[in-house]
């Protein structure tokens with residue numbers, strides 16, 4: 107199993123580490139999935155940790171930390187799922203390396219510098235203030251990487267592009283479970299992909315990228331959004347008329363895969 111990384115939201119698979127972690131104990135101990143309706147479990151939880159930011163990222167890092175978006179996302183994951191081990195979500199300055207999930211260490215990295223870039227992208231497009239949009243992409247990125255962590259825990263067979271698409275669908279699932287606030291975040295995340303596609307700052311400079319093109323990722327998010335809540339997003343109906351049935355299939359498929367990890 108290669109190291110799964112998602113670099114700069116347009117990622118390139120990095121195969122510098124052979125994952126040595128053999129996930130032998132996929133079955134959860136009895137009691138982990140039931141009877142714990144309050145607070146995160148003692149183990150098998152997503153836990154957020156902030157590293158100090160490099161000087162150019164400091165203001166953005168302070169905003170993200172104050173917004174507690176990562177903690178909120180982790181709380182939602184922990185209310186929904188129990189993993190066989192803890193997954194550490196580390197917010198840090200990555201110097202362009204990009205967010206990612208490392209199956210060897212069960213560690214998600216979220217990058218302050220990506221958020222700095224996202225803010226610039228939104229502001230250049232006239233989306234000011236961009237705080238909500240930057241926070242939405244931050245959360246969606248965490249859920250995408252959590253999708254990789256979950257796929258790893260379940261030992262799902264998907265690789266490369268299929269796994270990236272599944273991680274995007276997991277992010278959509280986690281946001282759409284929240285109702286209108288999550289729908290708004292998903293829409294903002296889709297807009298970021300659309301802006302990246304329009305400005306050419308997406309993945310095409312990198313021919314090793316395993317993600318779908320940005321325009322396709324935007325369209326997939328919007329399809330899920332319309333599919334899950336067509337009456338709240340009627341403007342999307344002409345582009346995505348078949349998406350309600352597609353979303354039902356997508357949601358059902360992910361929930362079936364997640365069954366061994368569901369908390370209650």
Ligand SMILES: [Zn+2]
Nearest residue numbers: 111112270273
């Ligand atoms: Zn990914």
